[in-house]
């Protein structure tokens with residue numbers, strides 16, 4: 001009993017000291033002291049090298065993100081980032097005073113100790129729903145079958161090597177930030193690319209939201225519920241971008257009726273689709289907050305900060321809103337059969353920071369930076 005008492009008073013002292021330390025460090029980097037680690041799940045919007053590592057380990061053809069001009073603005077080397085520079089998750093890591101999150105694949109067998117400040121499980125091409133389910137819906141798989149659930153399972157397998165006991169693991173999760181996405185965008189992209197109509201794709205929305213949050217169907221355990229049960233408390237859950245402004249979709253649905261475009265040249269019905277997904281996601285996150293009162297969930301709005309750039313590009317120094325920086329011709333400088341970084345596309349625009357779109361699907365570092373700034377403000381208000 002005595003040992004317990006003294007260890008608990010020691011613990012109290014430790015907490016007080018940690019608290020003072022937190023206040024002191026908060027003067028420098030406000031949230032660094034709040035989170036022990038960051039664990040990230042998602043797709044190419046957050047992939048910091050996983051697809052590249054998987055392709056290497058399976059001796060598959062390397063993704064185009066492995067090659068320049070990807071990475072030209074910041075990393076100046078082969079990266080695996082589908083961007084000219086840093087992604088939203090990189091800017092968040094910087095803002096939190098963390099190193100860039102290491103990709104899970106490629107490092108997992110070598111140095112799990114480098115995961116001390118977090119791990120990134122996001123894989124370019126990943127979907128929220130699993131490949132076999134999408135295949136049944138007539139939506140074939142693409143670059144990966146590492147869906148959200150598969151990523152969360154990898155995390156569960158890794159977890160014991162990051163902590164000493166189940167109490168310790170719970171504590172690690174309690175003090176960590178879980179970045180849950182962006183995920184789900186590809187489920188829809190693949191559907192649209194497979195020629196499904198909007199009605200068929202809208203039917204996927206509750207399923208996608210359900211697999212992330214699962215408060216629609218109480219019986220099924222969703223990925224967020226799973227993490228909550230492990231002890232996770234703080235979530236950042238991004239919504240979808242305004243895909244009606246995406247050069248890939250503008251090219252695919254090129255020549256639509258004039259009245260289908262908004263004043264900024266974006267397709268209204270596709271943006272409405274993104275808004276629909278975002279609304280349902282927020283609604284379900286609201287239910288999750290009610291069911292788990294101790295849980296903190298920040299909805300990361302990717303839609304409105306991006307939309308602001310299309311509305312007033314000048315304000316943030318953008319000159320090209322709908323044309324791709326790393327592209328190869330056509331009205332939006334986008335050709336679906338020639339990807340940025342492929343052997344026939346090694347060039348990009350002179351100044352990526354004046355373009356919103358990097359490669360037609362992904363955004364430039366300049367865009368991600370502005371979105372990350374908006375998201376970070378939401379996180380600070382937690």
Ligand SMILES: *[C@@H]1O[C@H](CO)[C@@H](O)[C@H](O)[C@H]1NC(C)=O
Pocket residue numbers: 129130132133211
């Ligand atoms: C795929 O997802 C469906 C629907 O969520 C689920 O019923 C099925 O068990 C999953 N399959 C695999 C292999 O995970």
Ligand SMILES: *[C@@H]1O[C@H](CO)[C@@H](O)[C@H](O)[C@H]1NC(C)=O
Pocket residue numbers: 145150
């Ligand atoms: C994904 O596909 C690979 C083969 O490409 C297979 O080995 C692996 O088991 C699959 N994983 C899942 C979770 O379906």
Ligand SMILES: *[C@@H]1O[C@H](CO)[C@@H](O)[C@H](O)[C@H]1NC(C)=O
Pocket residue numbers: 131135141142143144145
């Ligand atoms: C795609 O699906 C096919 C069959 O449905 C499977 O053989 C293949 O491994 C899958 N590829 C990926 C990357 O998931």
Ligand SMILES: *[C@@H]1O[C@H](CO)[C@@H](O)[C@H](O)[C@H]1NC(C)=O
Pocket residue numbers: 314
């Ligand atoms: C934005 O700037 C360009 C010149 O860089 C100018 O031609 C255009 O009128 C400006 N648009 C607005 C809405 O201010």
Ligand SMILES: *[C@@H]1O[C@H](CO)[C@@H](O)[C@H](O)[C@H]1NC(C)=O
Pocket residue numbers: 329330335336337338
């Ligand atoms: C896209 O590139 C392919 C291959 O070079 C070419 O055949 C096709 O005409 C291009 N499409 C457009 C819309 O420019």
